[in-house]
Amino acid sequence: MRVLVTGGTGYIGSTAVEILLSRGIEISILDDCSTGHADTVPAGVRFVEGSLLNSAQVAKALMQCDAVMHFAGKSLVGESVEKPDLYHSVNVNGTRNLLDEMRKQSINKIVFSSSAATYGEPKVVPILETSETIPTNPYGATKLAIDHMITAEAAAHGISAASLRYFNVAGALKADRGWLAERHNPETHLIPNVLRSTTENPVKIFGTDWPTEDGTCIRDYVHVIDLIDAHLKALDSLGNAGHQIYNLGSGSGYSVRQVVAAASAAIGHQIPFLDSPRRAGDPAILIADITKAQSQLGWEPTRDLNVMVSDTLKSMA
Ligand code: UFG
Secondary structure (H helix, E strand, C coil): CCCEECCCHHHHHHHHHHHHHCCCEEEEEEEEECCCHHHHCCCCCEECCCCCCHHHHHHHHCCCCCCECCCCCCHHHHHHCCHHHHHHHHHHHHHHHHHHHHHHHCCCCCEEEEEEHECCCCCCCCCCCCCEEECHHHHHHHHHHHHHHHHHEEEEEEEEEEEEEEEEEEEEEEEEEEEEEECCCCCCCCCCCCCCCCCCEEEEECCCCCCCCCCEEEEEEEEEEHHHHHHHHHHHHHHCEEEEEEEEECCCCCCHHHHHHHHHHHHHHCECCCCCCCCCCCECCEEEEEEEHHHHHCCCCCCHHHHHHHHHHHHHC
C-alpha cells in the first residue's frame, strides 16, 4: 500500500511518515516546505516539493497512491486572524484541489487533520463530535469548511474519509536518524515554550484570571505517537463510502500551571514564568470526549503529560 502524506515534512506529518514506514507502508510526500523541513524526508522516499494549490504537482504526488493522509495546511490561530485569505486559499482551496485530483486518479480514501478549533468556545466539556461548531477564528473556520467539503465529497462521489479533530498535540518521536522535533518559527505552543524558558526571557502565562481552579487555561494534550496511531487505525477503518469525525485528545485536561510544574519536574528546577494578560481568542477549557475513537477505532492514548514533556525535552537537546 502507498500513502500520500501531504505536509510530510512538518512536525506531525514527518512523525507519521516515520511510523508508516516502520509498518511497511510505502510513502509519497507532498510539501512546499513553507513551514516544514526537507531534511526530515527519509532516504528513498518519493518527495514532491510542491503546493496543494498546484494541480500538476498534486497529481504527480498522488501517482500510484492508494490513500491520502492530509496534514498540509496553515495552522496558526493568530496568523489566521491577520491573514484570513491566506488560510482560506491554502487550507480550503488546497484541499479542494487535492480532492479533485484524487477523484481523477480514483483514489478514494483520505484521513484529514481537522482540529478542535472547529468547535470554538465550548458550551459543555468534554466536547463530543456532535457538539456545536462555532469556530472563533479563521483557522478553525477553514478546518470546519474542509470537514463539510469532505462530507459532501463522500455523499456525491463515494469517497471513504475520516476527519481527526486534534486537541493539543505534544511530544516527539525518536527515529533511527534522531528526534523528529517540533521546529516551528515562531514557536507558539506551550510545552516547547515552557522548556525553553529562561530567567532573561521567561515563558508568558497567558491569563491567570480564567474561570478554572488555578486561573489558567486548561487543555487536553495528546502525544504525537498516540495521535499517529489513531491515523493508522482510521486508515484501516476506511472502505465504505462515508465520512466519520473523531476527536483525538487524552480525555483529560491540564492547566498551564500544571504543564509548567510537569516541565519543572522533568528539568529538575523551577522553570521561570511570567504571569501575563490573556491571549486573544483562547477558550478557557478544551477537553475532548474521545469515546468515539476508543469504541469505533479501538484507539487508546497511552502516553501521559510527563512522557510528552520529557520526550519534547529530549527532542530539543
Ligand atoms: N500558552 C501560554 N504561553 C505560551 C503559549 C501558550 O500561556 O507561550 C497557553 C495558551 O494561552 C493556551 C495553552 O497555553 O491556554 C495552550 O496553548 P497552545 O498555543 O500550545 O495551544 P492552543 O490550545 O492555543 O492551540 C492548539 C493547536 C491549534 C488548535 C487549538 C484547538 O495548536 O492548532 O489547539 O483549539 F487550533
